Amino acid sequence: MSSIGTIARAEFSWLARSRLAQISGWLFAALLALCVITSNTFLAQQTEHRQSHQDEASEIFANQPDRHPHRMVHYGQYVFRTPAPLASIDPGLDAYGGTSLFLEGHRKNAAMFAGAGEGAALVRLGSLTPAFCLQVLAPLLLILIGHGSITRERETGTLKALMAQGISLRDIAIGKLVVLFCVCTLCVAVLALAAISATNAVPNERSAALTLVAAYGTYLTLWALVVITVSCLCRQSSNAFLTLAAFWLLSTLVIPRFAADIAKTSAPLESAFARHMQVTAELRALGDSHNANDPNYQDFQTKVLAEYGVASPEELPINIRGLLAVEGERQGAQVLKRFSTEDQQARQAQQQIITSAGALSPMLVLQTASQAIAGTDLRAYHRFLDEAEAYRLQFVQTLNMLQATEVDYALDRIKSIDVQAEQSTRVSADAWRQLPAFSFAPAPAAVRIGGASSSLLLLLLWFGAGGCLFLWSTRWRPL
C-alpha cells in the first residue's frame, strides 16, 4: 500500500514539474470555468426571456375584449418551452428545437425560433457547455497528462528498477491511476458545484443532479483506466499517445457524427414540409366544421337533432355550430395525434440507431444518459410538444363549448354579413380569464433517471470492461 502512495506522490511531483501538464491543466481549467459560468448565465437569461414571454402571452390572452369564441380559437395562444434547471449543465437539444409554438384551432403549427438559427454557429464541434467540456475535452486532458505515466518509466528504465524492488506493476499502475483519479475528482467537483447551484431553488432536482455527477465521475474514471492501461501496454510514450489520441478522436468526434449520418440515411424522416402537406390533406378530408352544410358533418347533425328530438337546428336549445366545432376539433385532434405519434416514433427510431453506436463510443453513452437526466433529450422535447397539444385541445374545446352554449344560433349564422349580429355574438371577456395558463416543466427527476437507466447500465458495463482491461494489462508477467 505504501508503495502505491509513494508512486502517486512521485507522479504528482512529476506533474508539478511538467510544463505540458501545467499548460494543458490550466487551459482546461479556464475552459471549464468559462463553460460553467457562461452556461449558467446564458440559461438564466433564456429562462427569464421565455418565462416572461409566457407570462406576457398569457396575460395578453386573458385581457382580450369581448369576442366571438371562435375568434379566440384563432387568436390562439403562444406557449414557450422553459428550459429544465439542469440545462445549464447539459443543454442537450435545447438550442436545436423550437422554443415557442403558436397554438390555434384545427391546425398544427411548427415550433419556431430554435436558438441554433439565431446565433452564428461558431463551434460546430459542439456547443461549449460543462457537458461538452467533460464529455469531450476532459478525456483529452487525461490523455495529455497520463499517456506517458508508465511508458516514461519504461523508456528511462526506472520501471525495471521499481519492479526489482518488489513493487508489482499493478501497484505502480494503481499509483499512477490515483493521480489521474484526483484530476477526475477535481473536474467532477466543479460539476457538482455547478449542479448544486443549478438546482438550489428546486430541491426535487437534487436526485437528478447527484445521478448526473455520478455518471460523469464514472465516465472520467473509465477514461483514466483506459489511459493507464494503454500506457501499460505500449513500449513508447509516443505510441501510447497515438493510440489514445486515435481512440479519443474516433469515439468522441467521429463515431457520434457517423452514427447520426447513418441514422439520417437509413431511417430517413420526411421533411416538415411533406408532413404539413399530408396533415392538411387529411384535415381537409374531414370536411369543414365551420360550414354547417358540409356533407361530412350531416350525420353528426342528424344525430344531434335526434338526441334532442327536434326537426331543425333552430329548435335546438344549443348552438349546433358550436357542437360542430367541438366535433370537428375532436376528429382533427385525432389526425394530429396520429401524425405526431408517427413523427415521434420515427425520431426515436433514429435515436435508437445512434444509441446503439454507444457500444463503440462511451461518450455517446454518457451523452445519452446526461441529456435524459438533465431533461434536455428528445423525450423531453416530445413531452413539450405533447403537453402543448393537450393544452391546445383543452382551450380550443372550452371555447367551442362556449360557442355552443353562449352564442345564439340564428345570429351566429349571419354574423359575417350583419353588423348587429356580429356585435351580439360576442362573449364576455371573463371567459378568457378563466382559462388556465400554460407552463412547461420537465418530467419528475425519478422518471428521467428511470429513462436513463439503460444508458447508465451500459456506462457501468463500459466501466467494468475498462476495469478488467486494467487488471489484465497489469497482471504479473516477466519483464
Next chain:
Amino acid sequence: MTTRTSTIGWLRELRFLLRDSTAVIALAVLLALCIIATAIGITTITAQQDDIARMIEADRADRETVQAPLGDFGDAAYYSFYVTYDAPSPLAFAAIGQRDTAPYLKRIRLLALEGQIYNGESPNPLLAQIGALDLSFIAAYVLPLILIVLLYDLKARERMAGRLTLLEGMPNARRRLWLPRIVLRASLAFAAIALPFIAGALVFSASATEISLALAGFAAITAFWALLASLLALLPWPAATIGATAVGVWLLVNVFVPASVQNLIIPTVDGPQGADIALVQREAVNDAWDLPKSATLDPFAKLFPEYTIEEALQPFDWRWYFAFQHMGDVAASELSAAYRDSIRQRDQVAARAAWVSPALAIQRHLQRLARTDVRAQLDYEASVRDYHRELQAFYLPLLFNKVPYDGARLADAPVFK
C-alpha cells in the same frame, strides 16, 4: 541538386513512409473518413434535391385539389399554399452547414408573412445537435490531428534510431532531408481530402472556379498545420511532448478561441427576441378585427394607392382581411429587420474570430462556397419575402379590382425561383 537525385530522394521518402505503419494507418484513416464523408454528403444532398423536386410537384397537385371547389379569389388566396425552397449548391455536399438545422423547404400563403416565415425546424433536433460528418468538419478538426500524427516525431524518430547526428552532418540537411519528408506527407494528406472532394464536386458538376477555391482552402489548412507540426517537430523535445504540445495548440485555436468568442462576445450582440416579432405581428393582425375598418384600410391605401376601397364594407371582406394581414407585417417589420440584423452582426463577430482560428476559417470558407452559411440562410429568407410580394402583386389586383372569379387564372400565379 539535379532532377534525378531529387526524384530518388522522393522515392526514398515514399519507401520510408510505407514502412512507417503509424503514418500509413493515419493516412488510411483520413482517406476512409473523407470517402465516407463525401458519400454521406452526396447522399444527403441528393436526398434533399429529390425531396425538393417531389415537393414542388406535390405542392402543385395539392394546390389544384384545394382550388378546384373554390369560387372566390379571396378563398383561393386564403387556402392556397405555395412552395419555396433553398436548392442546394453544387458544393453543399462538402459543407452541410446551416442546411442541417434550417429548413430548406417552406410553404407560404398570402397571410401575414411574419407569422409564417419562422415556421419550421430541423426534422430531428437530436441529429442537428450531434452535427454532420462532412468534409468541412474533417478539414477543420480531423485533418490537423492527422498531420500532427504524421509529422510530430520527424526528428525524434531519427534520434531514437541513433541516426540523427549522422543525418544532420549531411550538407543541406534541412532542405534535402526534412523538406521532402514534410512535403510528401502533407501532400498525401492533402490528396486524401482533395480527391474524394473532387469526385463529389464532379457528381454535382461544380464549376472549376468553385473547385479550385475549395482546394485552395484545403491546401491552406494543410500547409498551416503541416508547418506548425514540423516547426514543433524540429525542436529538441521528446516525441510525446511534441505531440501533446501540438494537440494543445489544436485545442487552443480550434476549441478555446471559438468557445470564448461564442460564450463571451456573441451574447453581447443585442437584438430582439424572435418571440417578440411573433407576438407583435399577431396583436396587430388580431386588433384589426375589433377596430373600425378604416383603421386598416386608410394606412393600407397610403402604401398602395391603387388599392383603395370607396364603398362601405360588410363585417367580413377578403380585401380588408388581406389588408390587415399586410399591416400586421408592417407593424412587425422594424423588429424583424432588427432581428435579422442581429443575426448578421453575430456572423460578423464569427468572421473576425476566424482570423485567429483556422478551424473556423476553413469552415466559413467552405460554407460560403457551398452557400450553406448564415448569409445564405438570410438570402433564402429574403427570396421568400420577395416571393410573398409577388404573390401579393398577383392576388391583390384580382381582389381589389373585383375581377369575376375564373379558376383558370390561378394557374398564372407566380412560381418561386
